[in-house]
Amino acid sequence: MSTEILVNIGPQETRVALVEGGSAQEVHVQRASRHGLTGNIYKGTVQRVLPGMQAAFIEIGLERTAFLHVNDMLATPANGGAAPLITQLLHDGQRVLVQIVKDPLGSKGARLTSLLSIPSRYLVLLPYEPHVGVSARLEDEAERGRLKQILDELQQRLAPNFGVIARTAADGAEPVALEADLLFLLRLWDDVITQAEPAPPGTLVHGDLPLSMRILRDLLGTTVERIRIDSASECERVREFAQTFIPQAAPLVELYEGRAPIFDLYGVEDDISRALERKVDLKSGGHLVFDQTEAMTTVDVNTGAYIGHRNLEETVLKTNLEAAQAIARQLRLRNLGGIIILDFIDMKSEDHRAQVLRALERALAADHARTQIHPFSPLGLIEMTRKRTRESLGHILCEPCPACSGRGTIKTVETVCHEIAREVQRAARQFEAKGFLVLAAPHIVQRLVEEQPSGLAALEASLERPIRLQAEAGYTQENFDVVPL
Known part of the structure; x- marks a missing residue:
């Protein structure tokens, strides 16, 4: 399956689409007025310690105070013992170096950790946790062993007081590339510490890469054939960045000079518009209905106009199998996370249920976000979770209706x-x-x-x-x- 990355550069907005097999699978948006904050490191001040919640509110210079739980702090319990009391670790007015792990969402402030981590193309540097690990998404045991052996040697030689984790992108990476990555991260950490020492509370000490460059780190895979950018100046910057840090990606970066807007290729603009609708039509005539709430997202599958050619059970199975593919794509495209409830059309056959569950698992295998799927419940529902680290597409591009305040209905x-x-x-x-x-x-x-x-x-x-x-x-x-x- 061919894969391309399309980058649209606007005056105040950057958009990136991951296109697989001729259709958009993921869309990322970064606006000058609303940058994603996940991964940013701040020098903060403890505003209030909450002993009953084993947590604290930290002022880091954002609109809302951020939240830090004791389990996300440096002092982790040894030998599986109980976590220390938050009052033993923090006090009001204390200055701390923290990192955002979840962007502010709705009325909730950002979620923080003091277990800092800095990612690069192949590795993640853990300044306060001296151990070596390999991403669980790398399943080949021989490759895991190879990477572990290389990282053990690099850590002992270059960073004995740091932790190092191999990312999924490290699959097949040469030792020299891994060493270059680690040296880059160590230089970056030195810069973070140098800036943090004199910085006043509320200062952004380290920010993640801009979206146009971050895609090379997060989305680039072995199947990506090219990266097309519709801005000559940004294309040159991305190419220079790639030549320095990801040399194999540099030849893939090219300037898009077509007359049509770049997101009109493959109908990406239309896909974005449809991803903001509740209803998603299926080719068979059935449809899906997405409802996103604070607590969870629900997806309802309906046969609609599809009546099939054989019998009801075959009609239901065909619709549900098609729905499983569409749901997996829409979860990625809309970037829906947290708890997700899937209400497939009722199936009496256990074999049919197993087929639909396997189809859903296969369709979600390509998802960059971690998912966990549970079998059909006694009520015929599938419960699943999808890791949420940034706002959904709907939260970024839309706002509550002023007439109904987001209810979706108005009084008669x-x-x-x-x-x-x-x-x-x-x-x-x-x-x-x-x-x-x-x-x-x-x-x-x-x-x-x-x-x-x-x-x-x-x-x-x-x-x-x-x-x-x-x-x-x-x-x-x-x-x-x-x-x-």
């Missing part, structure tokens, strides 16, 4: 009319007014005048005061005001 016209009547009655008891002025959306006023005139007249008679209506074009359906006169 009739409901609003009854609310207006109750608010007028409430105002009549509270104010000694000669009458009342009701300001509401034009179609609400029209409903009160044309369809509920008897109700309005009865209300005026009961209050013995006039009620005047005024249409306001700027009001939404649910908005209204009652003004005593």
Whole structure:
């Protein structure tokens, strides 16, 4: 399967699409006003210690204070013992060096760790945890042994007080490349420490690479055929960065000079638009419905217009197998994380359930994010988790609807009319007014005048005061005001 990386550079926004087999599988967005913060290292100040939660709030210069739990601190319990009390490790006003592991999301502040780590192309440097490890995604035991042996030698010779982990990208890497990577990380850590010492609290000590360069580290794989960038200056910068740190990637970087926007290739722009919709159509005629909440994401599978050619069980199996492929792609494309509940169409056959579960596992195998899938529950649901380290595509590109405040529904016209009547009655008891002025959306006023005139007249008679209506074009359906006169 051919794989390309498309990079769109705008004045205040960088977008990256990973295209596999002619369709977008992942989309990454970085905006000048809203950079992703995961991986950034800050010098912070302990604002408040919470003994009951074994955690602390840390001020690092962001809009909201960040959260640090005792399990994410340097002092890890030895021999599986109990974690030390947070009050033994931190106190109010203390200055600490911390790293963001989860971006702020909604009303929640960033999640922090003091177990700092700095990644490069092949390795991750752990300044405070002196051990050697290999990524669990590297399953070949011979390759794991080879990397472990190389890293053991490099650590003892170059970084005896540091920990080193081989990333998935280190698969097949030569010892000289791994050594160069480790030397680069050690130089980078020296720079971090040099900047952190005199820095005041709230200072960003180390930030991750810009998105256009970070893709070479995070998305580049052996199957990537080329990286196309639509900005000549950024293309040159990325190529220079690649020549220095990832020489084998430099020949893959090329300038896109086509007349059409780069994201019109392979329909990426259309894929992004569809990824913001609740409903996803399947080729068979069925469809998926995605609902994302604070606690979890649910996905409902429906047969829709598909009626099949044999029997109901075959129709359901075919739809569910197609849905498994589409769900895996949409989870990557939308970058949905946390708890995910999949409601496939009910299947009586255990063999059919096993087929759908295997299809889902195969489809998720290419996902860069770690996933954990549980078998069908007694209710016929699949529960799974997907590691969440950055905001979803919907959170980045969208905001709650001002009319419904994110509920997805609004009150009916009739409901609003009854609310207006109750608010007028409430105002009549509270104010000694000669009458009342009701300001509401034009179609609400029209409903009160044309369809509920008897109700309005009865209300005026009961209050013995006039009620005047005024249409306001700027009001939404649910908005209204009652003004005593």
